[in-house]
Amino acid sequence: SPELGYGRYPNVVTSMEFERMLSASGPVGGHVTRPSDHSGPKRIAFLQCVGSRNKDNDYCSSVCCMSAIKEAVITKEHLPAAESAIFYMDIRAQGKDFDLYYERAKKDYGVRFIHSQVSRIAERPKNRNLVIVYIDGEGKPREEEFDLVVLAVGMKPAPEALDLAGMLGISLNDYGFCKTDGFSPLNTSRDGVFACGVFQGPKDIPETVVQAGAAAEAASTFLSEVRGTLTRQKEYPQERDVTGETPRIGVFICHCGINIGGIVNVPEVKEYARRLPDVAVVDENLYTCSQDTQEKIKKAIEEHHLNRVVVASCSPRTHEPLFQETIREIGLNKYLFEMANIRDQCSWVHMQLPIEATAKAKDLIRMAVAKARLLQPLEEPTLGITKKALVIGGGLAGMKAALGMARQGFASALVEKEKELGGNLRHIYHTLEGKDVQELLRDTVREVLSTPEITVFTDAEIKSVDGYLGNFRSVISAAGRDEEYEHGVVIVAVGARESQPAEYLYGKESRVVTQSELSERLALHPEEIEKYQHVVMIQCVGSRNPDHPNCSRICCLVAVKNALKLKELSPRTAVTVLYRDIRTYGLMERYYKLARERGVQFVPYAAEAKPELSVNNGNLELKVRDLMIGEETVIAPDLVVLSSAVIPYDNTQLAKMLKVPLTADKFFLEAHMKLRPVDFATDGIFLAGMAHFPKTISETIAQAGAAVARATAVIAKGYVSILPTISCVDQSRCLGCGLCESLCPFNAIRVVETEKGKKSETIAASCKGCGICSASCPQQAVTIRHFTDEELFAQIEALDEGKSLATIH
Known part of the structure; x- marks a missing residue:
């Protein structure tokens, strides 16, 4: 981008170069500075769509908008006085909860969003500052001066990837990404070779992880008959017996780049930890989760004969299993480990209070050490697994999941509440790419019904789900009778639906329809289309508002698809799309461009100035303030099409039954947005399709494959390890009152x-160690292993000791 100064002006950098600046392992150690003079920038501009959405690369790189927003937010955390401005064409925050993050950046971090494409950057020779020239929202030219400019340069295929494609003999598309089919999104042009991730096209981390899982499932289908024949069990050294040993505790404190070290005074905390009783060694690390630090921990355990380990770093949810595995590999029981979360609970929540954050980190480490002294080795029992699946939902995701399980050699029950299989596919006729959806529906239903491993229940409901990973027992109600079904895993694929708008005269005026209703007219009554003189589509109806703050992801794609179909059937019909941001992410940008070339008009409007629809003398009248020209426009359409929000079904009862969480929007909440996008926190239950969040057909098929991969990985072993951090009943103290049984949310304790x-006795495989039974028992007869009363009281007493011991320097 020579016209934007890259390569000529030192203070113009790419988004990847800026990402490295923010990283503690980067060239400036996480301290954001200008390349020209190494001073901290006060005003930073982020320029979007540099190298994307242009004549050379007419596709969207999908991730740049959220990457810029993230970088602006992190910059504010690093440099509280810094101001950031993002120059954009459309903010593409189409992912799950991405819009919430976008709004948070504006409101909580003061990030400015300027709807304008920058045409020129000039450098002031004296101070090396950069002057940006752009057109503001009122159509007036403006100049602003910035200390640093960050270019969102987007993604393109790597030369090495192109060479690999040539060696494998697989086809590429016009952009150089791997050519795949929308209904077989992992398949390349060569049988047995599958594609995933950015090699296939620009995408974010969650979609990449999903596609990786789906590709693994597709590949493993060919290997299912020989599954496990070449596997070797990992061998561990004999576990050290620490019985009777005086505690010798190693404390390892993480800087987490500057996530922790930028706020918490880690060297001071390190010196403090040295003085704690029974602490034999203390070390600080840039990244304690790195492979080299794992080796340092092992070496310290051997050299100092440690028998307990404490890591003070980030969330146990993310990295506790890694550290437990590390100490087990050197001969310590994995439950002789304790973790203090000094990132989330200190540096992140007290980023403006470094002294207090440091003092709190000392408190948490002192408490962790107090508990570690009392830790005891625990064993993980194993149980057999029922090698069957329950798939809830008979739409595209559910059917593909059941077929995937069958290809892996496992039976499943497919439960659909409607009388027919198909879900939303029954009301979709063609894709944006022009593929026949009804043919996909017919073929998929036919394959499901002819697959002997799949038992289909239609017009059915799940009445109850009991049990645990590997050994679930569900009651399915269908055809007037209840049937019990035993299975090892659950795949939730209950879908979502188009909402019924409560505005723009919908339901009161026949000339106002939804995109789904228009799709049916285009497919079933194409002869009617020519009568329309002017069709207007309104985007973000019922979404991106206080009630439904997120984007529904697919609405812009559907609008562009239907607009193109309208133009195909009736070229003389005027089509106008009123929008806030057009979100044709990835390779679908080409269809947005094609729609403009075909004469579809796209008119932006502001969230605070929504279009107004009324009936005047029997005619529809639509008023909208066009942000491009800064004036109100009056349109007289004869059909108004609403892109209404995609909303979940009422999942409350099912979520309670499965003991899995929902988001604020009532979609199902996955275990981790990026790293575990198809898992639930509850073991053995997986997620696919629009029950997770709105998505396209190809994305739905990929997520179904990923869910199958995760489910298969669980049940193919034939056994499951049970966490020992569960309740244990001292029956000598138990009175059998049943209070614990009545309160347990997991049905994991019973009176016998x-x-x-x-x-009372604990059902080990069902128990999650939540502690309700222990806290409520009037006889103190229930203990949670690894969280015993003795251990918890030790932590409380250690916190109290801190009032006199901890010193703030």
Whole structure:
């Protein structure tokens, strides 16, 4: 981008170069500075769509908008006085909860968003500052001066990837990405070779992880008959017996780049930890989760004969299993480990209070050490697995998931609440690319019904789900009778639906329809289209508002698809799309361009100035303030099409039954947005399709494949390890009152008859160690292993000690 100064002006950098500046392992150690004079920038401009959405690369790179927003937010955390401005064409925050992050950047971090494409950048020779020339929202030319400019340069195929494609003999598309089919999104042009990630096209981390799982599932289908024949069990050294040993605790404190070290005074915390009782060694690390630090921990355990380990770093949810595995590999029981979360609970929440954050980090480490002294080795029992799946939902995701399980050699029950399979596919007729959806529907239903491993229940409901990973038992109600079904895993694919708009005269005026209703007219009554003189589409109806703050992801794609179909059937019909941001992400940008070339008009409007629709003398009248020209425009359409929000079904009862969480929008909440996008926090239950969040057909098929891959990985082993951090009943103290049984949200504790009368016992595989039973027992007869009363009281007493011991320097 020579016209934007890259390569000529030192203070113009790419988004990737700026990302490295923000990183603690980068060239400036996470301290954002200008390349020209190494001073901290006060005003930073982010320029979007540099190298994307132009005549050379007419596709969207999908991730640049959110990357810029993230970088602006992190910059504000690093440099509170810095101001950031993002120059954009459309903000493409189409991912799950991305719009919430976008709004947070504006409101909480003061990031400015300027709807303008920058044409020129000039450098002031004296101070090396950069002057940006652009057209503002009122159509007037403006100049602003910035200390640093960051260019969102987008993605393109790597030369090495092109060479690999040539060696494998697989086809590429016009952009040089791998050519795939929308209905077989992982398949390349060569059988047995599958594509995923950015090699296939620009995409974010969650979609990449999903596609990786789906590609693994597709590949493993060919290997299912020989599954496990070449696997070797990992061998561990014999576990050290630490019984009777005086605690020797190693404390490892993480800088986490500057996530922790930029706020918490880690060297001071390190010196403090040295003085804690039974601490034999203390070390600080840039990234404690790195492979080299794992080796340092192992070496310290050997050299100092450690028998307990404490890591003070980030969330146990992310990295505790890694550290447990590390100490097990050197001979310590994995439960002789404790973690203090000094990132989330110190540096992140107290980023403006470094002294207090440092003091709190000392408190948390002192408490962790106090608990570590009392930790005892625990064993993980194993249980057998029922090698069947329950798939809830008979739409595209559910059907593809059931077929995937069958290809892997496992039976499943496919439960659909409607009388027919197909879900939303029954109301979709063609894709943006022009593919026949009804043919996909017919072929998929036919394959499902002819697959012997799949038992289909239609017009059915799930009445109950009991049990745990590997050993679930569900009751399916269908055809007037209840049937019990035993299975090892669950795949949730219940879908979502188009909402019914409560505005723009919908339901009161026959000339106002939804995109789904227009799609049916275009497919089933194409002869009617020529009568329309002017069709207007309104985007973001019922979404990106306080009630539904997120984008529905697919609405812009559907609008462009239907607009192109309108123009195909009736070229003389005027089509206008009123929008806030057009979100034709990835390779679908070409269809947005094609629609403009075909004469479809796109008119932007502001969220605070929504279009107004009324009936005047029997005619529809639509008023909208066009942001391009800065004036109100009056349109007289004869059909108004609403791109209404995609909303979930009422999932509350099913979520309670499965004991899985929902988002604020009532979609199902995955275990981790980026790293575990098809898993739930509840083991053995997986997620696919629009029950997770709105998505396209190809994205739905990929997520179904990823869910199958995760489910298969669980049940193919034939057994499951049970976490020992669960409740344990001292039956000598138990009175059998049943309070614990009545309160347990997981049905994991029950009262049974024993020789000494009624007593409670824990169902180990169902217990999640939540502690409700332990906290409520009037006899103190229930203990949670690894979180015993003794350990918890030790932590509380250590916190109290800190009032006199901890010193703030």
